[in-house]
Amino acid sequence: MNYPYRDQFASALVTWFEREQRDLPWRKTKDPYKIWVSEVMLQQTRVDTVIPYYERFMKSFPTVQALADADEEVVLKHWEGLGYYSRARNLQSAVREVHETYGGIVPNTREEMSTLKGVGPYTAGAVLSIAYGVPEHAVDGNVMRVLSRVLNCEEDIAKPKIKPIFEKAVMFLIDHNNPSYFNQGLMELGALVCTKGKPHCLLCPVQAYCLAYQEGKPEDLPVKTKKVKNKPLHYAVVVHRDGDKVYVEQRPSTGLLSNMWQFPMYDNFIGEPIMQFKHVFSHLTWHIKAYYVTTPPQSEGGSFKTLQEIEQLPMPVPMLKILDFIKIEMENL
DNA sequence: AATCCGTGGAT
């Protein structure tokens, strides 16, 4: 590293974070378990979205033991609407591992943490630094963007080989007196000041130490290529009704929306749809036509349940839309 | 290395 502002950068960043940090629920604690839960929820998910989920989750599962003892279905219900549902299953699996193998104490080394399901390089570093004060890197999307500017890196940060470079950079820059505030400061700076569109350089505490700013083109960074093609899929979702009960089934334990509940999905169906809409995922789009029938389902494995029972089951957002519709429909019977 | 895995807000 030939970056000349190491100590000044770290000092200015930590001082700024002490003064400007947002008041967030998970910043009221140093409980490693609670920090861990927050970090998993925050993966690829916005702060404002996470807050109510985090509050509700902590009321129901305030400790490692509480989450370890919970039913998976109840945990998934708490995750409903957050997306990436494998996070919830992996988190509970890992928490059970901590409960059984580590006596309920979240391990404080990267080696041990990294063995836990759903804990990757970022989450391990975040928990270690924030909860335990261990000087470990926690490089997320914010940090990639901030460092690409501070270090004036013109490489394509979408390339997998770049991230380890920034992890080494953090280990070089990190404030050993306050790894927690250094890492959080880096992320907070990316969220509030060093934003992706037009960064607010006039408000930046490390403007004087930013190589891209010195070059006069911080808004041209980072360079990031990517193209994800979204594949359209057409489905018929059929609501089989028998009296006051409706047929629901659980999705497989692997793949898209694993273990979530749904109304049966078919490639095609004859009749007049009660509603139709599209639901966009990261890499595919469901084009849904929903149908209402009083005939038995073709599929097996599910069962007829009342709406009150169905409301207790974790369902993905597109199924919740259909559920809302038939709730109104069946109230009028 | 490239894909898969959700959702909703911002532009």
Add this chain to the structure above:
DNA sequence: TATCCAAGGAT
């Protein structure tokens, strides 16, 4: 409307 993408990880 289309695109990006937000405190990533698993395969």
